[in-house]
Amino acid sequence: MHTPQSINTRSNHTQAILQWIATQQDTLKTPLYLYSATALRHAVTAYQALFPKHSHGFYALKANPQAALVKQMAMLGIGAEITGRGEWQSADLAGIATINRLAGGVCKSHAYLTMLCKQGNAAIVIESESEWQQLQIVSQQLQSAEFAPPNFLLRINPNVSFGGLNMAGGSQFGLSVTQAVAIAQQASQQPTVRFQGLHFYFGSQRLEIDPIIAAIETVEQIVQTFQQAGVTITIVDLGLGLGVPYLARDKALALETLQTQLHAHWQRPVWENITLWFEAGRALVATSGYYIARVIERKQLHGKTFIFLDGGLNVHNPGVGLGRFFRRNPRFHFVCATPTDEMETVNIVGNLCTTADTLGNDVVVPRLAVGDLVIVPNAGAYCQTTALWGFNTQPLFQEAILTPDNTLTYIPAQHTQLR
Numbered sequence: 001m002h003t004p005q006s007i008n009t010r011s012n013h014t015q016a017i018l019q020w021i022a023t024q025q026d027t028l029k030t031p032l033y034l035y036s037a038t039a040l041r042h043a044v045t046a047y048q049a050l051f052p053k054h055s056h057g058f059y060a061l062k063a064n065p066q067a068a069l070v071k072q073m074a075m076l077g078i079g080a081e082i083t084g085r086g087e088w089q090s091a092d093l094a095g096i097a098t099i100n101r102l103a104g105g106v107c108k109s110h111a112y113l114t115m116l117c118k119q120g121n122a123a124i125v126i127e128s129e130s131e132w133q134q135l136q137i138v139s140q141q142l143q144s145a146e147f148a149p150p151n152f153l154l155r156i157n158p159n160v161s162f163g164g165l166n167m168a169g170g171s172q173f174g175l176s177v178t179q180a181v182a183i184a185q186q187a188s189q190q191p192t193v194r195f196q197g198l199h200f201y202f203g204s205q206r207l208e209i210d211p212i213i214a215a216i217e218t219v220e221q222i223v224q225t226f227q228q229a230g231v232t233i234t235i236v237d238l239g240l241g242l243g244v245p246y247l248a249r250d251k252a253l254a255l256e257t258l259q260t261q262l263h264a265h266w267q268r269p270v271w272e273n274i275t276l277w278f279e280a281g282r283a284l285v286a287t288s289g290y291y292i293a294r295v296i297e298r299k300q301l302h303g304k305t306f307i308f309l310d311g312g313l314n315v316h317n318p319g320v321g322l323g324r325f326f327r328r329n330p331r332f333h334f335v336c337a338t339p340t341d342e343m344e345t346v347n348i349v350g351n352l353c354t355t356a357d358t359l360g361n362d363v364v365v366p367r368l369a370v371g372d373l374v375i376v377p378n379a380g381a382y383c384q385t386t387a388l389w390g391f392n393t394q395p396l397f398q399e400a401i402l403t404p405d406n407t408l409t410y411i412p413a414q415h416t417q418l419r
Contacts, residue, residue, distance in 0.1 A: 022335045029398045030294040031311025038404050040288035044076045055276040058102045061087040063281025063381035068411040070094035081279045113138045123151040125199045132183050139192035149192050153199040154180040184231045201239035209258050220270045235275050242283035244378045247328050282381040289380025291316050295372045305346040312350010312357040315397040317387040329360040335373040342367045352392050
């Protein structure tokens with residue numbers, strides 16, 4: 001096993017995972033997404049600690065809808081935030097009770113809203129005035145069939161950007177405060193629906209605390225605006241958009257400092273009589289995942305060394321989850337069959353017919369041979385479902401869960417579940 005001096009391992013757990021991988025080098029089915037149940041539990045526990053004790057959490061399946069991971073989340077007391085029928089199906093496969101499902105996503109059709117209202121769930125997140133109109137129609141149609149009035153939240157876009165991958169500001173998501181206040185007031189006069197509160201998700205991949213706290217202060221101001229308008233808010237659902245250090249230059253977010261600052265906010269009067277929900281995807285699942293690919297060819301060309309892997313952009317595409325293709329190197333680890341102190345500078349590429357299929361440029365590595373393993377940590381979110389599965393029709397990936405006692409279980413890969 002080699003970890004170049006220029007690349008630091010993030011934790012003792014990462015070291016333990018790498019050591020385990022080294023013992024299994026010849027038998028692992030690659031390309032492989034390996035999920036650590038231990039790392040998943042640690043991430044969920046750390047995130048839950050950011051909120052009051054009785055808050056209710058939802059895992060955003062868009063980050064990784066693998067049913068086995070969703071089931072792990074359920075075992076840790078986390079529900080499912082879904083954005084479409086495919087994710088609803090993953091929640092079914094994981095055995096998530098409908099009351100523990102939060103239905104988000106844009107452009108919900110009449111048929112989809114009808115299904116949600118019939119199935120029942122924690123709440124439906126309304127993204128637009130059009131969706132509100134559709135919800136009213138559906139709920140009135142179902143009233144005579146004795147279905148319970150659907151619970152709903154209103155997603156707020158404050159027209160302010162807080163950094164990271166922007167999901168507010170000038171984006172297409174959510175409602176203005178003015179629009180949302182009007183809808184909430186209308187809903188108070190309609191017995192076929194139940195307005196519960198507000199949903200906020202301003203962005204993703206934040207690795208600094210100040211923008212997160214600024215977003216919370218904006219939320220508090222908006223909640224007060226609703227209260228001053230005579231609208232009762234019983235639930236506020238928050239997506240903080242915490243990031244993970246994908247790139248070699250990134251630094252992890254200081255969670256303990258963030259926890260202290262957030263808990264000071266939760267003591268403010270604005271939060272009295274409000275139940276906090278939280279939703280997260282990347283922050284819960286990313287650090288549990290390790291992408292493992294095998295070297296299948298070395299090539300010298302025009303003074304450069306290219307290392308080809310058995311899976312590239314068709315199975316591993318983390319940049320899309322950040323709104324772009326990667327142009328900088330992620331963190332790498334390496335497992336070599338023959339340990340060596342010889343280092344070299346290489347370009348690490350996949351096996352597709354496109355120059356975009358590049359995992360790293362000018363990477364300092366131990367001398368890699370065919371059969372050696374290249375490992376990318378923090379690969380549990382927005383890596384596999386954002387990949388180009390159909391490109392060149394190359395073989396796709398395997399998935400497996402590693403339990404705390406180092407039992408490896410291969411699970412049905414999500415590209416076989418979602419097709």
